[in-house]
Amino acid sequence: MSFSNHQIQSASLPTISDITFEKLDPSYRKISVITSCIFCLVILIVYLFVGYFIDILYHWPWILVFALGWSVLTSLIIILAIKGYTYEGFAIREKDILYQSGIFFKSVVIIPFNRVQHCEIEQGPVDRMFGLSSLSIFTAGGSSSDLNIPGLAHDKANQLKQFITNQVARDEEE
Amino acid sequence: MRKSDFDFTVPNRQSYVAILMILFKTINIVVRQLIPVLLVFLVGGAKDKGSYILMGVIGIALLSMIYSIINFFKTYFYIENNELVLQSGVFQRKKTSIPFERIQSINFEQNIIHQLFSVLKIKIDTAGSEKSEFEFHAIEEQKAQELRDLILAQKNQNHSFSTSEDEAAVNEDGSMVFKPIMTLGIADLFKVGFTENHIKSVGLILVFFFWIYQNLQEVGVDVDEYSEDIPEWEWNGTIIITLVALMMFVSVFISLIRTVVTHFDLQFLRSRHGFKVVSGLFTKKETSAADHKIQYISWSDNLLKRWIGFKDLRLNQASGAEANLKTSIKIPGCQDQHLESVIHSLFGDAQLEHMEVHRIDKRYFTRYVFLLSILYLIFAGVMIWFELWKPLIAGTIFYIYLVGNRYLSLTKKKYGYHDELLYVQGGIFGDKSELLPIFKIQALEIYQSPYQSKNGLCNIIFFTASGKIQIPYISIHLANQISDNFIYKVETDHRKWM
Structure with a gap:
């Protein structure tokens, strides 16, 4: 193995600050609104169910407190679901994948392909209705560094997975 | 190579002492399960309930004991075509073969019973399988040594032309070469014990009492009722001071005992491509870490430890192929020169003193x-x-x-990096330092809270196969530069991270 250690001018490195992130599939916005609605509906049902056994929950003032709290929470979650879409995006470079998310608390995660352990494609019941899937990318860095890119058209998710697997394989050959 | 006294090509059973170990283990579990029940008996309440639980637990314990003993007689191991083969199973025959080259390390452990019968417990750590560890409860000392030497020697032979995968150098007679880095004498051990974090010990005591209290309540003893019998105390200064002093004394005592038991006769050794730590009073434990498995190292001290110049060194390594099993080896009582020697053997001339360190934003x-x-x-x-x-x-x-x-x-948070290494320092009263080879980074995250994004700041988080390292509150511009630089290095470095 020949050893080389060329100096790299830091200005010539590819930089993440001028990356344009690709948006997720437009119907993903609908999916996140639907799933948030389902979530809020479940809260409502649980409350009604518990209230069936505990009478006081159906009486003033608890019913009012709940109604207020629930509507505020529901509208917030739905607004976040609609807004959040514009802040999520991914970018694929030759040697790594980036994922951006978060409206208020922003985060960008970068995973080099030569650190990918494996990829998975998942499709929930709501996803299936819209023909979307999510792509999960696992590294050895623990669950907090694993990526999950939701809202990809099924074909595109497969394509991406294929691409990443190829890159990983190519990297292993080198 | 030395002629082997044992024939490993035919199926071997573990030493019969293993039966004893199995019994001991089961009794241990039963006793642990029974502590609350026993406490109830001692306190003298709820006899009926207790006896049912007792019978149930003993019944299950007996069954599992019988199962384990039958399992013992059905378990064999042997060597076949450069593979260690394990055969086991009471109802179903199971055969597992571990190719030598996949064996990462072979560790021995010896508790008091092992020492009495001069047998060893063997743990075999492998890469590339879901289940990463295999255990033998008890094998005769000599047999175990020979098995290890045989496997490592074979492994080295197969790999003599390949990379530095081998864990330890092997002498011509088949035994391994280790160079001591440091040992802890009894005086050092006491120093380590005295300078432990005593607040943690107090916490452990409190947790223990709380646990007993809860268990008592669970089985139906009204603890608060008993406490009424205790005469009302007058909470004056002397009583509080005495109590605090007593607490301090007990916690120092507990720290001391804990240190002596776990780190007794500690030896920190260097082999050609790894480290080995041997220590323990009742249980002599041997752990090894191959260089390539170590993801990053960290060392820390507290006010007391700084005063006598001791540091706790940690070798954080990834284990198994999935690497979600994190194992870190702690070596207490390291001094500066030991630390330097570890850094030198891992990273060569690290040139830490020439590294430019930066502060984070105020x-x-x-x-x-x-x-x-x-x-x-x-x-x-x-x-x-x-x-x-x-x-x-x-x-x-x-x-x-x-x-x-x-x-x-x-004031403590500082960081610096050069071509090879990232250095992050932190701590509150003591110091804590982390040293990470950049090519071991698995993923990288830049995180911004609303306040941070308004002010052009961010946290940068480096994920490794053995935990994450974070630098908080640096300028986003700098973080982008660092991540461009580091990601470039990860992507162009062809060394294996494990």
């Missing part, structure tokens, strides 16, 4: 104080409104303590 402190002050003012307002003076004083002291902590943390 808004790390001011922002925290701002948020905390809002909380504190609300709290103080409520307390003053209800004229609760004692909680107000306690709250104020706590507030000042937190602010002070954060300030110290700000």
Whole structure:
């Protein structure tokens, strides 16, 4: 193995600050609104169910407190679901994948392909209705560094997975 | 190679002492399960309930004991075509073969019973399988040694032309070469024990008592009723001081015992491509870490330890192929020269002294104080409104303590990097340093809270196969530069991270 250690001018490195992130599939916005609605509906049902056994929950003032709290929470979650879409995006470079998310608390995660352990494609019941899937990318860095890119058209998710697997394989050959 | 006294090509059974170990293990589990019940018997309440539980637990224990013993007679191991083969199973025959080249390390462990019968417990650590560890409860000392030497020697032979995968150098006679880095004598051990974090010990004591209390309550003993029998104490100064002193004494004592038991006769050794730690009073434990498995190293001290120049060194390694099993090896009582020798053998000439270290932004402190002050003012307002003076004083002291902590943390937080290594320093009263080879980074995250994104700041987080390292509150511009630089290095470095 020949050893080389060329100096790299830091200005010539590819930089993440001028990356344009690709948006997720437009119907993903609908999916996140639907799933948030389902979530809020479940809260409502649980409350009604518990209230069936505990009478006081159906009486003033608890019913009012709940109604207020629930509507505020529901509208917030739905607004976040609609807004959040514009802040999520991914970018694929030759040697790594980036994922951006978060409206208020922003985060960008970068995973080099030569650190990918494996990829998975998942499709929930709501996803299936819209023909979307999510792509999960696992590294050895623990669950907090694993990526999950939701809202990809099924074909595109497969394509991406294929691409990443190829890159990983190519990297292993080198 | 030395002629082997044992024939490993035919199926071997473990030493019969293993039966004893199995019995011991089961009894141990049963006793642990029974502690609350036994306590109830001792206190003398709820006899009927207790006896049912007792019978149930003993019944299950007996069954599992019988199962384990049959399993013992059905378990064999042997060597076949450079593979270690394990055969086991009571109802179903199971055969597992471990190719030598996949064996990462072979560790021995010896508790008091092992020592009495001169047998060893063997743990075999492998790569590339879901289940990463295989255990033998008890194998005769000599046989175990020979098995290990045989496997490692074969492994080295197969790999003589390949990379530095081998874990230890092997002498011509088949035994391994180890160079000592440091040993802890009994005096050092006491020093380590005295300078442990005693607050942690106090916490452990409290947790223990709380656990007993809860268990008693669970089985239906009214603990609070008993406490009424205790005469009312007058809470004056002397009693509080005596209690605190007693608490301190007990915690120092417990720290001492813990240290002596776990780190007795500690030997920290260097082999050609790894480290080995042997220690323990009742259980002599041997752990090894191959260089390539170590993801990063860290060392820390506290005020007392700094005073005598001791540091706790940690070798953080990834284990198994999935690497979600994190294992870190702690070596207490390291001194500067030991640390240097470890750094030197891992990273060569690290040139840490030429590394430029940077501070983080001071808004790390001011922002925290701002948020905390809002909380504190609300709290103080409520307390003053209800004229609760004692909680107000306690709250104020706590507030000042937190602010002070954060300030110290700000002054300690530093980071630096060069071509190979990232160095992050932190801590509050003591120092904590982390040294990470950049090519071991698995993923990288840049994180911004709303305040941070408004002010052009961010946290940068480096994920490794053995935990994450974070630098908080640096400018986003700098973080982008660092991540471009590091990601470039990870992507162009062809060394294996494990």
